[in-house]
Amino acid sequence: MTDRYRAQGKRTRSDTGTIADVSGANGAVGDNDVAERRTISPAQLRAARGALDWSRAELAQATGLSSETIKNIEHGNFLPQSATNEKIIETFSAHGVEFISIYSANIVGVVMVSDKTGGVP
Numbered sequence: 108m109t110d111r112y113r114a115q116g117k118r119t120r121s122d123t124g125t126i127a128d129v130s131g132a133n134g135a136v137g138d139n140d141v142a143e144r145r146t147i148s149p150a151q152l153r154a155a156r157g158a159l160d161w162s163r164a165e166l167a168q169a170t171g172l173s174s175e176t177i178k179n180i181e182h183g184n185f186l187p188q189s190a191t192n193e194k195i196i197e198t199f200s201a202h203g204v205e206f207i208s209i210y211s212a213n214i215v216g217v218v219m220v221s222d223k224t225g226g227v228p
Contacts, residue, residue, distance in 0.1 A: 149183045154217045170194045
């Protein structure tokens with residue numbers, strides 16, 4: 108964990124890829140609960156692929172990443188660099204899937220966002 112996150116009262120990922128609570132949060136959800144760097148967990152990535160019924164190969168093609176990179180992120184072998192993380196988030200967002208991370212409430216997941224007509228994309 109970095110001192111920067113610890114000092115800001117944020118949760119961050121440890122070297123093992125698990126989320127560590129360094130916030131001492133009081134249970135209220137607020138602006139400080141959102142991570143400074145948008146990150147997604149391996150479980151969120153798997154869930155997002157499942158929401159779209161995409162294979163790793165399909166996600167790799169949509170993001171321009173390799174299937175091996177997707178596999179390594181999903182298995183927690185490493186955390187993606189910021190640019191890789193953003194590619195993944197933007198790709199899913201363009202297809203109606205958003206990532207949710209509210210650390211003080213221990214909420215981490217994915218949601219399908221309705222399109223303008225009220226239907227699911």
